[in-house]
Amino acid sequence: MLKNLSAKARIGVVALIVLIGIGIVTLVVILASNKDQATEATPIVKDVILFEDADGMLGPTLIETTVMVEQPGLYEKFELMLKLQQTYNNPFDPDEIDLSAVFVSPQGKEWHINGFYNGYNWRVRFAPNEVGNWRYRIVMKDKTGTNYGEEAGFEAVTSARKGWIRVSNQNKRFFEHDNGTSFYGVGVAYPWSVSESRLDIIKASGGNLITYWNGDYDSGGGKNQLESVSSGIGRYDTYKAERVDEIVDLLEAREMKMNFAIWPHDSLTDKLPGWPATWQKNAYSTLGEAKDFYTSEEMWKYQEKLYRYIIARWGHSEAIGTWDLVVEISGTDGWALGDPKAANAWIEKVHRYFKENDPYNHPTNGSRAGNEDDYWAEGYKVLDVSDRENYYGLNAAEYAKDIQMRWPRYEKPLVIGETGNIADVNTYHDAIWTGLSNGLAGIPVWWDITKMNDEMFTQMKAISTFVERISFNEAREPIALASKMIQQQLDKEQPIPYGKSATDWSQPDWAQANLDENGAQYSVKEDGDALATQMRFATGSFSQGAVTTYFNKSDWSYYDQLHIDVYIEQQGSEEIKVRPVLFPNNTWDEGEDISDVKLTSGQWTTLAIPLRNAPEYYWRNASITEADLKLMMGLGLKFYTVASSTSAKPVVVKFKNPRLIADQAPTIEVQESKGWVMKGNSTSYGWLIAGNGTAGGKSANIEGLGPIHATVSWFDPWKGEFIGDTAVESKGDRLTITAPNTSNRDVAFIISRNE
Structure with missing residues (x-):
């Protein structure tokens, strides 16, 4: 029977027969020696890694193997560098050369584990999650056949690393490491230009997570997407991949994680108005239009190979926290100019690919845009993480509303993957503590690191100190604190x-006066106690400019007027007027001619804007109603002249001190305190904010804890330190807590049940 087999195959069969014989003899001896003992279940360990070699000596030939790390620690990189005898037209393509290992x-x-080509040679990367002796064997396949390397091994030793993060097996609303310890994300968006010095700042501030983009804006190498026009479709940009290698290494050294954004929205955008577009730098642009990306079968074939490469090159690393499959899918051509249903089907297909092919099981996430209406039920249902962005309501009430909307619908980690975009410590402080006390699996991720100042990093450090005392493996439910009015x-x-x-203000590009003589857009700068910019009224006829700022939903209903001081400095004689712009419920409404105020060069003028009882036809679109005043989301100033000169010089524009004015000081009814608590059977934690003044001495009630004797550990969220303990006892099902003396308006707490 063996005579019809190749020499190599005959040797393999003989070796197999011998090994089977040895195994049988060994089994008989073991059974005989243990016949009087109770049988115990033990893992079945293979003596050798065997493969069926149907084509004999055919296939690629491995001529050199270099072990880059002889004895890796637990969850540390074990890497092989491989050299093959054959050469290939596209060594990146697994259809030409498929290299892997078992x-x-x-x-x-x-x-x-799949291998990959790094532009110079083949590599296999792996990270062990068991201490002891591992064995492996290389598998190589091309169009000529399949071949195998010799079996080899390495020893994995102990380390301090905790492993990859995953959705917790103990509490599905949070993350845990592979070793079972809980993980709470304290992160910031750092999408490009990553440096060691800034990573050190994040780490020193208690941060453990960044969002990084596979985009076109990075410095220090890798300015293209991973699969770019420069690299060619089906090939990968060497510098970009090395840049990701570098960042992964930097994160590993600091025990930090990366939310790796594989498809930033601009990479999939070409013709969508109002959105940044880099599709023309994307290799997939050589196959068709951006609007077809989610439906094209040809593009999908290349995507599968790209995802395989990403997993093979970086999946081993515990620095990879989550795969962010797409950022703001509703801001891409395939959604807005194509078919949202097809885009939703695509996200499910990509998610399924990663679940079936990522052996490390990194969680998947993705997002729609950050507007209030951008609720992505289809994505939240499919992906491992429910990630909703928020650029519409940067206040505690809106953050809590968003989280509580998702909490009962998706039993999975909830995150706010992007928010902020302003450098304001109070807004940031409220965002991170609202997120924690309402059940987010990590603090809201601020966009971006350039909007983080020293005060904000101090707040990041404070919340990271607080969560060190909490195990997120315990199941908890978010509830609102209750108090008297x-x-x-x-x-x-x-x-x-x-x-x-100045960064809070923008100058829309549709206004001609906002552009200089070369078409470049002016920008707002800080100028003493004012904000300043330039405008160039030079169309030869009517010419206009504008400045606008957007903010949280704000209630202006207690006030009667809005005042803002305005100044211009001009060389020409054009008559320049200013009129108010408001954004009730995020809708542009500007004044009519009756609202205009003529400006005098070199002189400050106060623009007094009526919020109620305005003259008839004061507002262009509609009168400002009481409902509008409760939902104010921005303001602006529009400058114009009806007769301009084409040779007009730029005009200096300044403005300052926007303020609300009431005819009489209003009195309102508020809760003595408010806030939220994550209620657990053993340990609860939360955040209390004074309705007025400081939090010291303010009380709040927590319902549903049952009869309880507990200790409340109070925490100063501004200084980042615990400030004392209080013994408490419930009355029936209600527990009342009273904040200790503090000059802050808020205080955090941990409630530990006493046995």
Whole structure:
């Protein structure tokens, strides 16, 4: 029977027969020696990694193997560098050369790991999750056949690493490491230009997570997407891949994770108005239009190979936290100009690919845009993580509303993957503590690191100190604190707390005067206690410019007027007027001619804008109603001249001190305190905010804890330190807690049940 087989195959069969014989003899001896003992279940460990070699000596030939790390620690990289005898037209393409390895753990579990070509040679990367002796064997396949390397092994030793993060097996609303310890994300968006010094700042501030983009804006190498026009479709950009290698190494050294954004929205956008577009730098643009990306079968074939490459090159690393499959899918051509249903089907297909092919089981996530209406039920249902962005309501009430909308619908980790985009410590403080006390699996991720100042990093450090005391493996439910109502008197004049920074203001490009003589857009700068910019009214006829700022939903219904001081400095004689712009419920509404104020060069003028009882036809679109005042989301100034000169010089524009004015100081009814608590059977934690003044001495009720004797550990969320313990006892089903003396308006707490 053996004579019809190749020489190599005959040797393999003979070796197999011998090994089977040895195994049978060994089994008989073992059974004989243990016949009087109770049988115990033990793992089945293979003695050798065997493959059926149907084509004999055919297939690629491995001529050199270099072990890059002889004895890796637990969850540390074990890497092989391989050299093949054959050469290939496209060594990146697994249809030409498919290189992989099978690893067998000390307990007998098989891991099938794909290799990859890095532009110079082939590599296999793996990270062991068991201590002891591992064995492996290389598998090589091309169009000529399949071949195998010799079996080899390595020893994995102990390390301090905890492993990849995954959706917790103990509490599906949070993450845990592979070793079972809980993980709470303290992160910031750092999409490009990553540096060691800034990573050190994040780490020193208690951060453990960044969002990084596979985009076109990075510095320090890798300015293209991973699969770019420059690299060619089906090939991968060497510099980009090395840049990701570098960042992964930097994160590993700091025990930090990356939310790896595989498809930023601009990479899939070409013709969608109002969105940044880099589709023409994307290799897939050589196959068709951006609107067809989600439906094209040809593009999907290349996508599968790209995802395989990403997993093979970086999946081993515990620095990879989550695969962010697409960022703001509703801001891509395939959604907005194509078919949202097809885009939803695509996200399910990509998610399924990663679940079936990522042996490390990194969680998947993705997002729609950050507007209030951008609720992505289809994505939240499919992906491992429910990630909703928020650029519409940067206040505690809106963050809590969003989280509580998702909490009962999806039993999975909830995150806010992008929010902020302003450098304001109070807004940031409220966002991170609202997120924690309402059940987010990590603090809201601020967009981006350039909007983070020292005060904000101090707040990041404070919340990271607090969560060190909490195990997120315990199941908990978010509930609102309850307290009595009190009267609060407001000031007659209230400065608007938003739009203080130049970066909070923008100049829309549709306004001609906002562009210089070369078509470049002017931008707002800080100028002493004012904000300043330039405008160039030079169309030869009517010419206009504008500045706008957007902010949280704000309630202006207690006030009667809005005042803002305005200044211009001009060389020409054009008559320039200013009119108000408001954004009730995020809708542009500007004044009519009756609202205009003529400006005098070199002189400050106060623009007084009526919020109620405005003259007839004061507002262009509609009168501002009480409902509008409760939902104010922005303001602006529109400057114009009806007769301009084409040779007009730029005009200096300044503005400052927007403030709300009431005819009489209003009195409102507020809760003595408010906030939220994550209620657990053993340990609960939460955040209490004073309705008025400081939190010291303010009380709140927590319902549903049952009879309880507990200790409340109070925490100063501004200084980042615990400030004392209080013994408490419930009355029936209600527990009342009273904040200790503090000059802060808020305080955090942990409630530990006493046995």
